[in-house]
Amino acid sequence: MxxxxxxxxxxxxxxxxxxxxxxxxxxxxxxxxxxxxxxxxxxxxxxxxxxxxxxxxxxxxxxxxxxxxxxxxxxxxxxxxxxxxxxxxxxxxxxxxxxxxxxxxxxxxxxxxxxxxxxxxxxxxxxxxxxxxxxxxxxxxxxxxxxxxxxxxxxxxxxxxxxxxxxxxxxxxxxxxxxxxxxxxxxxxxxxxxxxxxxxxxxxxDAEQGELFGALQARLGRVMGRDFTDNAVAIDATRDGLTLTGFAALPTYSRGAAVAQHLYVNGRPVRDKLLTGALRAGYMDVLASGRHPAAVLYLTCDPQLVDVNVHPAKAEVRFRDPQAARGLVVSALRHGLANAGHRASSTVGTATLAAFRAEVPGPAATRPYQMDYRPSRGAVRAGLDLQAPLPTPETGFAETPSARFEAASNETAAEAPLGAARAQIHENYIIAQTGDGLVIVDQHAAHERLVYERLKAQAEANGIAGQALLIPEIVELSEADAARILSIAGDLAGLGLVIEPFGGGAIAVREAPAMLSRLNAAALIRDILDDLADQGASDRLRARIDAVLSSMACHGSVRSGRRMSAEEMNALLREMERTPKSGQCNHGRPTWVKLRLSDIERLFGRKD
CATH class of the missing domain: 3.30.565.10 (Histidine kinase-like ATPase, C-terminal domain)
Structure with a gap:
């Protein structure tokens, strides 16, 4: 003033x-x-x-x-x-x-x-x-x-x-x-x-002993809790002179706020928009709405590649090549979570056990974890015409109920991570026996993730088809914004959005992704520009396309209410074990829970 x-x-x-x-x-x-x-x-x-x-x-x-x-x-x-x-x-x-x-x-x-x-x-x-x-x-x-x-x-x-x-x-x-x-x-x-x-x-x-990765894991167990380290995957990646190490929690081990996200640059704790945005992008399409990932990540590089003299509190940094730093975080997280395969967090099984225990009446009764989802009634009533066949043997779906059957062998149950299917209950949940307990699988959620990952792989291999607009949409921008959005025109074209300069600060949208109907191109362009200004990159178009693929996967998956044969159920379990991120559905909810035999025996008082 x-x-x-x-x-x-x-x-x-x-x-x-x-x-x-x-x-x-x-x-x-x-x-x-x-x-x-x-x-x-x-x-x-x-x-x-x-x-x-x-x-x-x-x-x-x-x-x-x-x-x-x-x-x-x-x-x-x-x-x-x-x-x-x-x-x-x-x-x-x-x-x-x-x-x-x-x-x-x-x-x-x-x-x-x-x-x-x-x-x-x-x-x-x-x-x-x-x-x-x-x-x-x-x-x-x-x-x-x-x-x-x-x-x-x-x-x-x-x-x-x-x-x-x-x-x-x-x-x-x-x-x-x-x-x-x-x-x-x-x-x-x-x-x-x-x-x-x-x-x-x-x-x-107390000071930890041993090699660095083991010492870090032990220290994080003390500070973040054993639940975090038990439900996290190790991250170790190097690119363009940058190295990212640390631990990232499974998507099913998420938090209600971004309180369990710790980022370090050359050992210095930082709160950086670029890195937190990259962390969110790494978990894109595997987290439930309103949930936040938990991760402790250490980015190290030559001090010449990063400026820490940005603010007196030294909590902010500036990278010489910000896109290289962001790309490393995103790709390392996606690769690490994909390598986790079918894993789901152990806390889900703990919550399941708590649900089995009889509740004490009165105000003292509490639940340590409350599942916030239930099978959809509409899904139970869904018609058979919306179901796509499972990638299983030629037998197709069973025409008669399969209330109980014997699995192939105990050896199969002991060797396979998700065990051998023993039964299907309520036409939605598969019960499988493992070597040390049992697994309960939500058949629709699991198959939805399998179909989704297949659709994404096909889109990645063949590209996103674009559809030429009958009349190109002209979007008026400032010259600076036009230059910024045109600088990523090649990336957008790979996703089916083709833009060209139209003179001054205007751009012309020539093609839009064919799978996105009624696209408001101007609004999308401005949202992408906001992301570029705030984080230096944008995954907004990718997220919209993934949402469409997710919807397609939902409608093309085996529905709740479908009776499955033993062969179908076992084939579903085997593909889950081969498919990345199959531990959670497209909406971030767990696809399966595991109960250890020792825990089940405690429920019945067979063990102290």
Whole structure:
């Protein structure tokens, strides 16, 4: 807002150091969790193998971070509190950053808005301590200390009381601190972490042993829970100088919000639109509506290929080739999920067991997981004319009910992952016996995924047919938007959408995908442009085509209510084992659940 008259020349002043530090503090330290992040990252840069964090009153009264890193000498301490003083870089190349910190702003910023003390001892040197309050420092004094550094920040924002009004409750701030520590702990599995709040330990992760992938899996099990690691697939891919590793959860192990998505670039936790968009694209067409994937992914590359000096908080990055980074994430996730084959999350089986247990009457009765779907009544009443034959033997569908039969052999049941079919119940669910339990398969959901994957493979092999428009649709855009959409004209043509420049900022839509009836080309073009502006890429047209293929698969699949023969059911199980992503239907719901024999025996009191 401009409050000055054009006839009055405002005076340019040099801000004093205290004000400049408080402005910097507002950029670097938004809340106690931000202060914890900066201090823990300093400890990691110092080579610490153990970091202990303690907070009081959500970090507003006290933040203490102690590490066993290299430490500092008495001569280092005053310099560490000077603005833009750092040991991480020499300033010659801001694109060769291999440490968490490099700006030299965190400690002076914290000292400007709180009461800061640093006690440190380097190997072979005496311990020393320095204290600063609201930017005013005291001389360095000798102190007894172990090797490493202890930073204490008391009364955060006491020097800027207006900021305190924006602090959330003690519980909310403590949760934010805990989330920050967990995110950093997932980045450094060989470092031990502990976090205490008001004298009570709320998080602990001891240093892991072994090789990197095993250590990462063990650390994620501690932080994310064993359910995550048990239901995740390993990701390991390299392309164009970029390497992606980590773990991505099965689609049937999804969350109601994007709270279990953790992305790292060269070990640094980031929240990047490009990468989160790529994560969503990697799970496209396998998640139920309103569900979000769970994943912990580590992208590593030469520091020259990524700029981390985008924001003072260092939570955003910029890639030299953003499409290469996005393409790697999308392709690696799709490949990893496809290799998971017919797997479905173990939590689905746990929920099934819970459903079998008798509920205790009264308000105390709860379900740990509630299935949000049921077989469609319309599907049960569907006519036989909509059903397509299964890819099975020549016998075709059974004309008589198959209520019970004996499977081929116990050897088949033991060897096949989904076992041998034993029965069909309610003309919709296949019961199969495995070597260590039983499997229940939703025949329509399973076959729908099989047909869908076949249709996608055919479309990929033959291309998406386009249909020429009788009258080309002219879409008026700005020249910049026209140039942006025309830059991906080749990709769109591969999906059946042919566009050409029409002069100025206009483009002409010559052909549209034949399978998309009543397409609003102008609206689609603008939606794609929004995706390009926000994420640098767009999967919107691909998603629409996949939705049509999914609908075709739904109508061409074996319906609920269809009685199947033993041969048909076993053939369906075998193809599920061969087909990628068959553990969930096109809508992201599980196609099968497994119950272990030991769990079934517990239901009947046969085991303790």
């Amino acid at each position: 401009n409050n000055h008259s054009p006839n009055i020349r405002p005076v340019i002043r040099q801000l004093d150091e205290a004000t400049a530090n408080r402005i910097a503090a507002g950029e670097v330290v938004e809340r106690p969790a931000s202060a914890v992040k900066e201090l823990v990252e300093n400890a990691l840069d110092a080579g610490a193998t153990r970091i202990d964090i303690a907070v009081e009153d959500g970090g507003k009264r006290l933040i203490r971070v102690a590490d066993d890193g290299c430490g500092m000498t008495a001569e280092d301490l005053p310099l560490a509190l000077a603005r833009h003083a750092t040991s991480k870089i020499d300033g010659s190349d801001l694109l060769a950053i291999r440490s968490f910190g490099f700006r030299g702003e965190a400690l002076p910023s914290l000292a400007a808005v709180g009461r800061l003390s640093i006690t440190s001892r380097a190997a072979g040197a005496e311990g020393a301590v320095i204290a600063v309050s609201a930017g005013k420092g005291a001389p360095v004094r000798p102190a007894a200390a172990n090797r490493g550094t202890v930073v204490e920040l008391r009364d955060l924002f006491f020097a800027t009381p207006a900021r305190l009004k924006f602090m959330r409750s003690e519980r909310a701030e403590t949760q934010a601190v805990a989330e920050t520590v967990r995110r950093l702990a997932m980045a450094e599995p060989f470092v031990g972490f502990s976090l205490s709040a008001d004298g009570r330990e709320i998080f602990r992760a």
